[in-house]
Amino acid sequence: MRKDINISEVAKKAGVSIATVSRVFNNSGPVKESTRKAIQKIIEETGYLPNVLARELAEKRTNLVGMIVHNLSGEGMSRAIEGVNRVLDSNSYSLLMTCSNGSLESERKHFELLRLKRVDGIIFATRSFKEEHKDMIEKLPVPVVVMLQNTENAGVPFVAFANTAFAKGATQKLIELGHREVAFLGGPEDSVNANERKRGFIEALEDAGIAVEEDFICHGNYHIESGYEQMKTILKRKKIFTAVVAVNDGMAIGALNCLQDHDVKVPEEVSVLGLDDTVLAKASRLKLSGVHYSYNDLGFEAAQMLLKQMQSEVYDFEKKVLPYEIHLRESVQARTHYKN
Amino acid sequence: MRKDINISEVAKKAGVSIATVSRVFNNSGPVKESTRKAIQKIIEETGYLPNVLARELAEKRTNLVGMIVHNLSGEGMSRAIEGVNRVLDSNSYSLLMTCSNGSLESERKHFELLRLKRVDGIIFATRSFKEEHKDMIEKLPVPVVVMLQNTENAGVPFVAFANTAFAKGATQKLIELGHREVAFLGGPEDSVNANERKRGFIEALEDAGIAVEEDFICHGNYHIESGYEQMKTILKRKKIFTAVVAVNDGMAIGALNCLQDHDVKVPEEVSVLGLDDTVLAKASRLKLSGVHYSYNDLGFEAAQMLLKQMQSEVYDFEKKVLPYEIHLRESVQARTHYKN
DNA sequence: CTGAAAGCGCTAACAT
DNA sequence: ATGTTAGCGCTTTCAG
Numbered sequence: 001m002r003k004d005i006n007i008s009e010v011a012k013k014a015g016v017s018i019a020t021v022s023r024v025f026n027n028s029g030p031v032k033e034s035t036r037k038a039i040q041k042i043i044e045e046t047g048y049l050p051n052v053l054a055r056e057l058a059e060k061r062t063n064l065v066g067m068i069v070h071n072l073s074g075e076g077m078s079r080a081i082e083g084v085n086r087v088l089d090s091n092s093y094s095l096l097m098t099c100s101n102g103s104l105e106s107e108r109k110h111f112e113l114l115r116l117k118r119v120d121g122i123i124f125a126t127r128s129f130k131e132e133h134k135d136m137i138e139k140l141p142v143p144v145v146v147m148l149q150n151t152e153n154a155g156v157p158f159v160a161f162a163n164t165a166f167a168k169g170a171t172q173k174l175i176e177l178g179h180r181e182v183a184f185l186g187g188p189e190d191s192v193n194a195n196e197r198k199r200g201f202i203e204a205l206e207d208a209g210i211a212v213e214e215d216f217i218c219h220g221n222y223h224i225e226s227g228y229e230q231m232k233t234i235l236k237r238k239k240i241f242t243a244v245v246a247v248n249d250g251m252a253i254g255a256l257n258c259l260q261d262h263d264v265k266v267p268e269e270v271s272v273l274g275l276d277d278t279v280l281a282k283a284s285r286l287k288l289s290g291v292h293y294s295y296n297d298l299g300f301e302a303a304q305m306l307l308k309q310m311q312s313e314v315y316d317f318e319k320k321v322l323p324y325e326i327h328l329r330e331s332v333q334a335r336t337h338y339k340n
Numbered sequence: 341m342r343k344d345i346n347i348s349e350v351a352k353k354a355g356v357s358i359a360t361v362s363r364v365f366n367n368s369g370p371v372k373e374s375t376r377k378a379i380q381k382i383i384e385e386t387g388y389l390p391n392v393l394a395r396e397l398a399e400k401r402t403n404l405v406g407m408i409v410h411n412l413s414g415e416g417m418s419r420a421i422e423g424v425n426r427v428l429d430s431n432s433y434s435l436l437m438t439c440s441n442g443s444l445e446s447e448r449k450h451f452e453l454l455r456l457k458r459v460d461g462i463i464f465a466t467r468s469f470k471e472e473h474k475d476m477i478e479k480l481p482v483p484v485v486v487m488l489q490n491t492e493n494a495g496v497p498f499v500a501f502a503n504t505a506f507a508k509g510a511t512q513k514l515i516e517l518g519h520r521e522v523a524f525l526g527g528p529e530d531s532v533n534a535n536e537r538k539r540g541f542i543e544a545l546e547d548a549g550i551a552v553e554e555d556f557i558c559h560g561n562y563h564i565e566s567g568y569e570q571m572k573t574i575l576k577r578k579k580i581f582t583a584v585v586a587v588n589d590g591m592a593i594g595a596l597n598c599l600q601d602h603d604v605k606v607p608e609e610v611s612v613l614g615l616d617d618t619v620l621a622k623a624s625r626l627k628l629s630g631v632h633y634s635y636n637d638l639g640f641e642a643a644q645m646l647l648k649q650m651q652s653e654v655y656d657f658e659k660k661v662l663p664y665e666i667h668l669r670e671s672v673q674a675r676t677h678y679k680n
Numbered sequence: 681c682t683g684a685a686a687g688c689g690c691t692a693a694c695a696t
Numbered sequence: 697a698t699g700t701t702a703g704c705g706c707t708t709t710c711a712g
Contacts, residue, residue, distance in 0.1 A: 026707085057707095081412055097436075396690090
């Protein structure tokens with residue numbers, strides 16, 4: 001706990017003006033070598049550190065990036081933050097983190113807060129992007145990049161996963177393996193991401209000329225227990241299916257456990273695939289198939305895009321959709337058990 | 341993107357001085373009702389927002405709390421951040437998040453950064469608290485609370501889990517169930533938390549008069565694969581054991597899978613317990629036993645403690661050790677298989 | 681190459 | 697009840 005020393009004290013000790021100290025410290029403007037040395041010595045001795053607040057006030061920029069996320073409960077989001085941090089760190093920016101509970105009101109409050117704090121840009125993650133969000137963003141004097149959501153229609157720059165595409169791709173893999181009766185365990189019906197995945201699933205079926213059966217579609221809340229319950233619901237309907245696609249790992253694990261508890265052999269009788277590839281996918285003895293995408297890259301790309309926007313005068317629309325990989329592992333095999 | 345308006349412009353429009361505007365905005369000092377109304381109207385119309393930077397410069401405080409964590413890859417840390425955020429939010433503080441890679445140099449850099457940014461307090465999480473950390477902290481003009489590490493010896497306030505205690509307690513439960521040959525899958529040897537858990541395990545054995553066998557102790561890196569490998573190593577030693585304690589869920593899951601793959605019945609032949617209770621514990625069909633503690637509470641308590649320290653003039657040592665619960669579930673049962 | 685001085689936008693003590 | 701003014705600590709012209 002030592003006292004702060006400011007620029008004028010340094011100047012006094014060095015017998016120069018504060019302007020010269022400023023020049024030395026920031027290497028802005030010419031200073032005679034001897035006086036530079038002298039000032040540096042004083043700076044060294046006193047441990048002088050400039051008051052960033054004052055500097056920011058004078059420069060009218062904070063080198064701060066704000067981030068609003070709707071939840072922090074999974075590992076995905078913290079990976080994304082890690083990615084963001086990586087970029088900011090190497091560009092001398094700092095991260096102001098806030099967590100809205102997801103309500104519009106809370107989000108509005110956080111946008112306002114970040115505006116007050118004079119952040120130079122904002123990364124925004126929300127469950128579902130609304131017209132109101134667009135309004136909030138347009139009122140802001142700094143650029144915003146949306147994360148985890150396709151906001152092309154609103155014309156807001158974003159970085160997101162290709163939910164529909166990979167859900168479709170994964171489902172097509174199953175179809176290629178001969179599966180035609182495929183169940184789907186979806187996420188919350190108000191989640192845009194979950195709905196995009198569901199759409200991908202449906203498109204794959206339709207493209208293959210397979211009728212979409214409502215009896216094979218359920219909705220849950222991403223958790224293991226929910227996957228278990230929804231799988232049970234579908235089993236109770238007593239219709240034959242040979243594969244299940246789950247909106248995420250948790251639901252897939254739940255489904256897997258449920259099937260095994262009901263003496264349904266995986267993958268011999270039913271293949272299981274999760275549209276996700278978190279640590280959970282490795283937890284079961286039976287290696288779970290899934291779609292892999294990187295949250296770390298998500299954050300990384302979002303931060304990159306934001307910095308770019310911050311540097312340009314006009315905030316052009318821009319988008320980045322991250323790549324993915326489909327991994328078929330032990331939980332999936334070709335349809336063999338039920339022959340037509 | 342509208343232009344900012346400042347206090348003097350508001351004052352001019354309202355035909356008053358900036359002091360009066362400030363009084364109205366901050367509700368500091370008396371203002372005649374009619375002029376207050378008038379000023380509020382202008383504020384409303386213009387959308388005036390004070391420049392927080394200027395205010396902070398004048399007030400010499402930022403309402404910012406800094407946080408340095410050594411990694412963001414698990415769900416635990418993001419839960420902790422959530423807890424911190426919850427407290428800060430309701431106390432009008434914001435969170436400046438930084439992620440060090442865990443190296444001393446990087447941590448030093450981040451402390452310096454937060455100092456520059458004039459945060460009012462810091463929450464610090466590191467893998468292993470060193471003398472150097474104590475020095476860095478003592479140089480700081482603001483209070484620091486350490487998270488996830490017992491820094492009692494250094495006299496630095498901290499909030500942590502009772503690693504030794506719950507590891508000991510959980511092991512004792514196994515001993516009470518008749519187990520005497522218990523294996524331990526530990527974490528990295530340089531992790532303080534992992535070592536504390538190992539110590540608890542050993543203390544429980546010693547208290548029960550059971551010799552500690554080095555052959556039953558292995559070290560891994562917290563991951564599922566590592567648990568699998570270490571379990572295999574112990575199995576290869578061909579010594580009989582009836583229970584395994586793993587330093588965390590991941591290793592426990594790995595151990596579980598390994599045992600089952602080697603036709604060892606869990607829990608009939610070997611009980612498995614993880615010193616953890618994350619989402620992973622629910623992933624296997626066999627409900628994994630474990631120790632439950634809340635990362636969210638950890639963050640919550642750390643933030644509470646920090647705010648308290650920030651309010652008092654002197655930074656007294658203070659500590660908070662969080663409660664835990666031991667959950668014995670399907671993966672654990674009394675020793676029956678091997679009778680003496 | 682260096683210094684003086686005018687901001688940056690706000691708070692708070694001091695006048696009136 | 698309101699205005700004046702002196703900071704807060706730094707950056708940046710503008711002179712010299």
